[in-house]
Every structure is written in structure tokens, then in C-alpha cells.
Amino acid sequence: MSLAARVRDPARGVDLRFHVASGETVALMGPNGAGKSTVLATVAGLLRPAEAHVRVGDRVLAGGGQWVPPHRRSVALLGQQPRLFPHLTVRENVAFGPRSVGRDAGLADHWLDPVGASALADRRPRQLSGGQAQRVAIARALAVEPDVVLLDEPLAALDVEAVPEVRRVLRRVLAGTATVLVTHDPLDAMTLADRAVIVEAGRVVHEGTARDVLTHPRSAFGAALAGVNLVEGVATGPDHLRSADGRELAGIPRRTLDVGAAAIATFAPSAVAIHRERPGGSPRNVLPGVVTGIEVRGAACRVEISGWLADVTTAAAAELELEPGRDVWMGIKATEVRLDPA
Numbered sequence: 001m002s003l004a005a006r007v008r009d010p011a012r013g014v015d016l017r018f019h020v021a022s023g024e025t026v027a028l029m030g031p032n033g034a035g036k037s038t039v040l041a042t043v044a045g046l047l048r049p050a051e052a053h054v055r056v057g058d059r060v061l062a063g064g065g066q067w068v069p070p071h072r073r074s075v076a077l078l079g080q081q082p083r084l085f086p087h088l089t090v091r092e093n094v095a096f097g098p099r100s101v102g103r104d105a106g107l108a109d110h111w112l113d114p115v116g117a118s119a120l121a122d123r124r125p126r127q128l129s130g131g132q133a134q135r136v137a138i139a140r141a142l143a144v145e146p147d148v149v150l151l152d153e154p155l156a157a158l159d160v161e162a163v164p165e166v167r168r169v170l171r172r173v174l175a176g177t178a179t180v181l182v183t184h185d186p187l188d189a190m191t192l193a194d195r196a197v198i199v200e201a202g203r204v205v206h207e208g209t210a211r212d213v214l215t216h217p218r219s220a221f222g223a224a225l226a227g228v229n230l231v232e233g234v235a236t237g238p239d240h241l242r243s244a245d246g247r248e249l250a251g252i253p254r255r256t257l258d259v260g261a262a263a264i265a266t267f268a269p270s271a272v273a274i275h276r277e278r279p280g281g282s283p284r285n286v287l288p289g290v291v292t293g294i295e296v297r298g299a300a301c302r303v304e305i306s307g308w309l310a311d312v313t314t315a316a317a318a319e320l321e322l323e324p325g326r327d328v329w330m331g332i333k334a335t336e337v338r339l340d341p342a
């Protein structure tokens with residue numbers, strides 16, 4: 001089911017429209033106060049701004065005199081906190097939604113499996129870790145088979161160790177459902193979203209594939225977000241990754257990597273030193289590349305080298321005679337490369 005939303009609220013300085021195609025996940029990103037929560041609350045039916053048009057498939061949820069109440073929207077909203085019912089077991093929590101709309105409560109067990117919570121079915125929420133509780137909350141949100149899922153920073157409150165597993169669960173269960181994901185983390189946008197929409201001061205300033213929006217930012221916020229290189233690949237050692245195009249990177253794993261499993265490396269463009277000749281010394285990552293783009297921003301210069309970004313001073317770029325097509329070497333300190341399970 002697709003989602004189309006137009007939200008205008010002069011009191012909050014919000015005036016934007018966006019859409020999510022059927023089965024698509026869109027990352028909604030922007031600085032604090034940009035209007036992301038206003039959009040989610042409007043789609044969920046928790047907020048009634050001056051003007052709202054919300055359509056899911058053929059159903060008008062808001063606009064043209066219509067205002068469908070939240071519980072009749074078939075829109076699930078999940079935030080940072082799982083907010084499970086403390087007095088119910090995990091199974092009862094997940095069964096609550098289907099039961100309240102007269103569906104088979106036995107569906108609960110069906111949803112515990114994909115979030116890896118089958119073994120937790122008889123526990124109470126207080127007996128769960130933060131990551132487990134959030135996985136159960138995901139199952140509870142999906143058990144009513146909503147047309148649209150809204151996720152408001154679902155990984156932000158989790159311990160670092162719990163994040164990869166919950167991210168994997170989200171990737172698995174969201175496929176096929178129109179989803180809006182509010183996140184500040186480029187890694188989430190890249191790994192979970194088909195598209196990213198950047199909102200600043202209540203307006204959409206950029207939208208496109210997550211990779212494009214983050215590698216070719218058009219706003220200050222996008223540029224700050226994009227201060228990251230993100231390389232997908234496979235772990236070739238506990239602290240090594242081989243990218244899809246065969247480049248090896250050593251880094252610092254946030255959690256031990258399983259050899260052979262999918263992994264992601266992230267590093268700032270400022271961590272990349274550019275050389276004309278192969279550098280000696282000890283940076284553990286020394287890789288050849290070709291300059292494919294140069295963007296001068298005053299005294300700073302962002303250089304694209306075989307798909308990766310490097311920041312150098314404009315003076316250094318001139319001294320290195322950087323230009324598209326030039327063969328160079330990149331030195332990237334392993335201590336500045338973060339490795340995560342994908």
C-alpha cells in the first residue's frame with residue numbers, strides 16, 4: 001500500500017509533502033525541530049495540523065473534510081521505547097492488537113518467530129533486555145498487519161550491542177510494507193531505506209536514494225550527515241572487511257564480526273589522506289584509486305576517489321594536482337574505520 005502525505009502547520013513552520021511507494025521504506029532525516037515528528041504524528045492521526053492530506057492506497061485518512069481516528073487508520077507507530085504492556089506476557093502483548101480487532105490471536109506466534117522472540121513468549125517485559133523488548137514491540141506493531149509502519153528512531157535508545165540485531169530484524173520484517181523511518185543515523189538510512197528525504201525547517205530540501213542523498217548532499221544538514229563513507233562488504237577477519245568491489249579495509253569492530261558475514265565499514269572523509277605515490281609508514285589501509293570528482297568549498301575540498309570521499313584543504317588539492325582521472329593512493333587509519341555487522 002502506498003502513502004501520500006501533505007502536511008502544513010504554520011504554527012510549527014511545517015509545509016511539506018512526500019510519498020512512500022507500496023512496499024518502500026523512506027528515511028525521513030533532518031535536524032532537531034525540522035518537523036519529522038509533526039509529520040509522523042499527522043500520518044498516525046495523533047495531530048491535526050492546519051492542513052493535512054493523508055492517503056493510504058485509495059483510502060483518504062485526512063483531508064477533504066475527512067479525519068479518520070488513529071485506531072482506524074491501519075498505521076502502526078513505533079518509537080524509541082518499546083512501551084510493552086508490563087502485566088502481559090510477550091505472547092499476550094503481540095496478540096493484543098489482532099485480538100482487539102477481532103482477528104485470530106494465534107497470529108502472535110507467527111510474528112514472534114521473524115523477530116527472534118519465540119523463546120521469550122512466556123516472559124514479562126521486565127524480564128527482557130532492551131533489544132529483546134524492542135524486537136517484541138516490532139512484532140506487536142506488525143501483528144495487526146498495518147498498511148503503513150512509522151518508526152521514530154527505533155534504534156536510538158538501544159545499547160550499542162543490541163543495535164545490529166534489531167536492525168537486521170527490521171530489514172527482514174519491513175520488506176513489503178510502506179514504512180517511514182525517522183533516523184539520525186546514516187547507517188540506518190543506507191541499510192534500511194530505499195530512499196531518503198531530508199527535511200529542514202519544515203521543508204523537504206532533498207530526496208533521492210539514500211546513497212545519493214548522503215554522498216551528494218544539498219543542504220548543511222545533508223553535508224553533516226554525509227560526513228561518512230559507508231562501504232558494504234563481507235567480514236574477512238574479526239576486524240577486516242572486503243568490499244563488494246574487492247577492496248580490503250581494516251578497522252575497529254563495534255562488535256566482533258563473524259567471518260563470512262555481511263558487514264559495513266564507516267569512516268569520515270577526513271580520515272582519508274591522499275598521496276600521489278604509494279605511502280610508506282603504517283596506515284594499515286593503503287588503497288589505490290582514481291579521482292572521479294572534486295568539489296571546492298572555500299578553503300576545504302571534497303574529493304571523490306573511486307567512490308569514496310576524502311576531505312583535504314584546497315591548498316593540498318592544488319599541491320597534489322588533483323583532477324578527475326588522476327591516479328592517487330588513499331591512506332586510511334584503521335583506528336578511524338568503524339566496522340559493524342550489516
Ligand SMILES: Nc1ncnc2c1ncn2[C@@H]1O[C@H](COP(=O)(O)OP(=O)(O)OP(=O)(O)O)[C@@H](O)[C@H]1O
Pocket residue numbers: 011012013014030031032033034035036037038039
Ligand atoms: N506541541 C507543540 N506545539 C507547538 N509547536 C511545537 C510542538 N511540538 C513541536 N513544535 C515545533 O514544531 C516544529 C517541528 O517540531 P518536530 O518535533 O516535528 O521536529 P522534529 O524534526 O521531530 O525534531 P526532533 O529531531 O528534535 O524530534 C519545531 O519548531 C517545534 O518547536
